Amino acid sequence: MDDPEAMQSVDLNLLISLDALLSERSVTGAARRLGLSPSAMSRTLARLRLVTGDPLLVQAGRTLVPTPYAEELSGRVHALAHDVQAVLRPATSRLDLASLQRTFTIRAGEGFVELLSAPLVAAIAEAAPHVRLRFVPKPDKDAQPLREGLIDLEIGVLGTSAPEVRTQLLFRDRFVGVARIGHPLLATKDVTPERYAACSHVVASRQGEFLEPVDDALEGLGLKRTVLLVVPEYPDAMRIARCSDLVALVPRSCLGNALVTDHAAILGLESFELPVRTPEFNISAIWHPRLDADPAHRWLRDTIMAVCKDAYP
Numbered sequence: 001m002d003d004p005e006a007m008q009s010v011d012l013n014l015l016i017s018l019d020a021l022l023s024e025r026s027v028t029g030a031a032r033r034l035g036l037s038p039s040a041m042s043r044t045l046a047r048l049r050l051v052t053g054d055p056l057l058v059q060a061g062r063t064l065v066p067t068p069y070a071e072e073l074s075g076r077v078h079a080l081a082h083d084v085q086a087v088l089r090p091a092t093s094r095l096d097l098a099s100l101q102r103t104f105t106i107r108a109g110e111g112f113v114e115l116l117s118a119p120l121v122a123a124i125a126e127a128a129p130h131v132r133l134r135f136v137p138k139p140d141k142d143a144q145p146l147r148e149g150l151i152d153l154e155i156g157v158l159g160t161s162a163p164e165v166r167t168q169l170l171f172r173d174r175f176v177g178v179a180r181i182g183h184p185l186l187a188t189k190d191v192t193p194e195r196y197a198a199c200s201h202v203v204a205s206r207q208g209e210f211l212e213p214v215d216d217a218l219e220g221l222g223l224k225r226t227v228l229l230v231v232p233e234y235p236d237a238m239r240i241a242r243c244s245d246l247v248a249l250v251p252r253s254c255l256g257n258a259l260v261t262d263h264a265a266i267l268g269l270e271s272f273e274l275p276v277r278t279p280e281f282n283i284s285a286i287w288h289p290r291l292d293a294d295p296a297h298r299w300l301r302d303t304i305m306a307v308c309k310d311a312y313p
Contacts, residue, residue, distance in 0.1 A: 020034050120303070199225070201247050206232050235254065
């Protein structure tokens with residue numbers, strides 16, 4: 001049927017009915033298979049005869065037998081009907097993790113990569129051995145790479161104004177202080193705001209900013225700390241603190257978790273509670289809505305959520 005207008009009038013659902021009729025060779029059997037009444041299936045057969053211009057099934061005693069044209073169509077119709085049903089079946093039913101071959105690009109900070117990439121890869125490899133991860137640097141919180149499909153997922157604090165992005169809370173985090181083992185600040189357990197502010201500090205900031213949330217709290221007490229060094233990432237600040245008298249402010253999640261214990265001690269650092277209050281913050285998975293219903297991407301998000309739940313219960 002080459003006429004485009006005629007094609008618009010064809011009900012492709014008739015393929016499913018034709019497949020059932022040719023397989024069952026019975027109006028009653030096809031009706032039962034599709035959950036229809038025999039009268040409804042009889043009307044469908046009449047429509048099929050009209051559309052194809054062929055009787056398709058004819059009476060032979062108590063049974064129906066296919067015409068030569070129907071015999072010719074049978075294999076093709078069954079394959080087409082199977083393909084139509086596969087296309088319209090819910091996407092989740094098509095996800096085969098054992099054979100899934102895909103590379104996901106994730107934008108995350110060094111702290112997440114250092115502490116959680118190994119357990120995440122282990123969890124993914126167990127379920128989907130052909131899936132690969134690519135972690136890329138996080139110079140900013142621009143949503144454009146998400147929009148353009150350059151990255152599949154971002155992990156961190158939501159900082160974009162893009163209204164369409166989707167988020168899922170992974171865990172809550174807070175700031176703590178770290179200093180080298182044996183630092184004078186930690187000679188006593190009494191880390192006061194005054195003693196803390198009197199130290200020299202290293203700050204982690206991708207934008208090169210000298211101020212952090214703790215500075216507002218100190219200012220409220222009439223105190224100001226001295227920042228001597230700014231580095232891009234929290235692990236950088238921790239490495240500097242380990243081999244100097246500088247004190248660093250880092251998220252609690254950078255010091256280890258239930259999956260990676262004693263990370264701070266391994267790095268030669270001691271942590272301490274800040275002597276002033278700073279706000280907690282959310283670490284989230286962030287993605288573009290075009291991937292919302294993608295079954296493989298949904299599985300990736302669920303896997304990351306499970307790993308984070310184990311790490312930060």
